[in-house]
Amino acid sequence: QSALTQPASVSGSPGQSITISCTGTGSDVGNSNHVSWYQQHPGKAPKLIIYDVSNRPLGVSNRFSGSKSGNTASLTISGLQAEDEADFFCTSYTSTDTPLVFGIGTKVTVL
Amino acid sequence: QVQLVQSGAEVKKPGASVKVSCKASGYTFTGFYMHWVRQAPGQGLEWMGWINPRSGGTKYDPKFQGRVTMTRDTSTVYMELSSLRSDDTAVYYCMRDGAKYSTGWYGDFWGQGTLVTVSS
Numbered sequence: 075q076s077a078l079t080q081p082a083s084v085s086g087s088p089g090q091s092i093t094i095s096c097t098g099t100g101s102d103v104g105n106s107n108h109v110s111w112y113q114q115h116p117g118k119a120p121k122l123i124i125y126d127v128s129n130r131p132l133g134v135s136n137r138f139s140g141s142k143s144g145n146t147a148s149l150t151i152s153g154l155q156a157e158d159e160a161d162f163f164c165t166s167y168t169s170t171d172t173p174l175v176f177g178i179g180t181k182v183t184v185l
Numbered sequence: 186q187v188q189l190v191q192s193g194a195e196v197k198k199p200g201a202s203v204k205v206s207c208k209a210s211g212y213t214f215t216g217f218y219m220h221w222v223r224q225a226p227g228q229g230l231e232w233m234g235w236i237n238p239r240s241g242g243t244k245y246d247p248k249f250q251g252r253v254t255m256t257r258d259t260s261t262v263y264m265e266l267s268s269l270r271s272d273d274t275a276v277y278y279c280m281r282d283g284a285k286y287s288t289g290w291y292g293d294f295w296g297q298g299t300l301v302t303v304s305s
Contacts, residue, residue, distance in 0.1 A: 077229060110291040119278060119295040120230070131283075131293060163230055167290040171247045174220070174232040174290055 207279030
């Protein structure tokens with residue numbers, strides 16, 4: 075099972091909005107509502123920020139939002155802040171022998 | 186509060202086995218599946234499998250079938266990986282599934298990670 079495709083890096087200035095894409099296939103993102111997003115700071119464990127495409131766990135800022143169209147899921151970070159600088163991964167349930175697949179990760183840089 | 190505390194770093198030789206533990210607290214242990222995920226240095230995340238702490242049932246990624254065994258006791262889950270190779274060098278995480286009594290395929294709580302280094 076191939077990893078989901080994400081841009082290697084995305085950058086923005088403080089206060090701006092950025093969007094990270096996560097492209098899969100009809101066997102995963104395109105056919106599943108179990109799409110999630112995680113934020114990972116260097117040397118730390120990942121933190122869940124979006125689950126089931128667009129749901130935010132308690133305590134996660136509403137500056138993070140998720141959506142999906144066809145085989146591509148997206149994470150939007152609005153009002154970019156310095157603390158948002160991190161790696162972001164998407165995941166999706168798949169109907170293949172590997173039921174959970176991860177994106178390759180996107181490094182977000184706050185200029 | 187929910188906590189997942191993993192065992193410490195390990196250094197193993199090729200061909201050996203490693204067993205990593207993940208002690209859970211702050212919630213009903215049998216109510217939530219536990220996944221194991223690994224991350225090789227500078228790489229993305231890779232799913233290895235899950236265990237249902239209530240029944241002990243497991244599901245493994247075919248890539249690890251035959252080499253990985255996930256078990257549990259009262260409040261701890263374990264992941265044992267055998268026939269270690271250099272490309273098994275990675276940080277191994279336990280990840281609690283966020284859906285109660287089923288698999289929601291997302292991790293709402295994570296262990297701190299355990300670095301396993303395989304080197305001769």
